[in-house]
Amino acid sequence: MKILRVICSPRGTASESYRLSQTLINHLIDSHRGSDFIITERGVTGLSHIDADYAEAVSRRRDPSSAVAEKGALLQSEHLIRELENADCVVIATPMHNLMVPSTLKAWLDHVIQADRTFRITAQGKVGALRDRPVFIAIASGGTFTGDHAQQPDFLRPWLKTVLASIGLLDVTFFSVEGTAQKPDALKATREKTERESARYFSTHTPLPA
Numbered sequence: 001m002k003i004l005r006v007i008c009s010p011r012g013t014a015s016e017s018y019r020l021s022q023t024l025i026n027h028l029i030d031s032h033r034g035s036d037f038i039i040t041e042r043g044v045t046g047l048s049h050i051d052a053d054y055a056e057a058v059s060r061r062r063d064p065s066s067a068v069a070e071k072g073a074l075l076q077s078e079h080l081i082r083e084l085e086n087a088d089c090v091v092i093a094t095p096m097h098n099l100m101v102p103s104t105l106k107a108w109l110d111h112v113i114q115a116d117r118t119f120r121i122t123a124q125g126k127v128g129a130l131r132d133r134p135v136f137i138a139i140a141s142g143g144t145f146t147g148d149h150a151q152q153p154d155f156l157r158p159w160l161k162t163v164l165a166s167i168g169l170l171d172v173t174f175f176s177v178e179g180t181a182q183k184p185d186a187l188k189a190t191r192e193k194t195e196r197e198s199a200r201y202f203s204t205h206t207p208l209p210a
């Protein structure tokens with residue numbers, strides 16, 4: 001089984017979201033005993049934004065008479081798309097930044113959500129071109145954004161679910177450690193709550209084929 005882990009925090013493997021993603025990966029491995037796992041780590045904090053070559057090539061792709069050479073960020077996009085296509089399961093470790101995904105994750109999405117490659121534009125709207133597969137999102141946030149006592153709106157989950165669906169990734173499950181800015185005891189309780197939720201989820205779900 002091939003897992004692609006997308007690491008979005010500037011704190012990398014020291015981050016809370018990475019920590020949660022590791023909990024999820026441990027559950028995935030435990031719930032598929034007998035399977036071999038290969039984990040590809042995709043850090044996205046150093047990823048360049050899409051460039052003029054990318055924008056030009058994608059916008060002109062539908063008109064073969066004006067096709068431009070595929071170079072620059074487009075080549076990097078192709079590499080990232082193949083990494084995604086190759087995965088049986090995707091785990092995205094991300095903090096919430098300004099109520100949303102961090103710009104690092106947005107940059108990765110701008111690379112892998114590509115017209116006439118990972119989605120097609122039809123009269124009915126965008127149609128995803130990727131094979132669906134389980135996607136787990138591990139979110140860390142300083143404050144809370146779910147439940148009756150949410151301290152802020154949540155633009156992250158609805159937006160991320162919508163853009164992943166646009167390329168065919170519909171099987172998306174979120175877990176979050178919310179309130180990392182709390183005192184250590186409260187943070188410990190929050191982590192334990194999320195660990196119980198994820199343990200419960202994986203006790204009743206076997207997301208990957210045997």
Ligand SMILES: Cc1cc2nc3c(=O)[nH]c(=O)nc-3n(C[C@H](O)[C@H](O)[C@H](O)COP(=O)(O)O)c2cc1C
Pocket residue numbers: 009010011014015016017018094095096097098099100140141142143144152180181
């Ligand atoms: C630029 C920036 C923006 C942030 N915006 C939010 C926010 O809108 N809501 C929130 O709850 N926490 C916010 N935080 C706090 C982080 O979500 C929190 O520290 C989280 O635990 C970081 O996770 P990580 O360790 O995986 O990076 C922000 C942090 C930074 C650096």
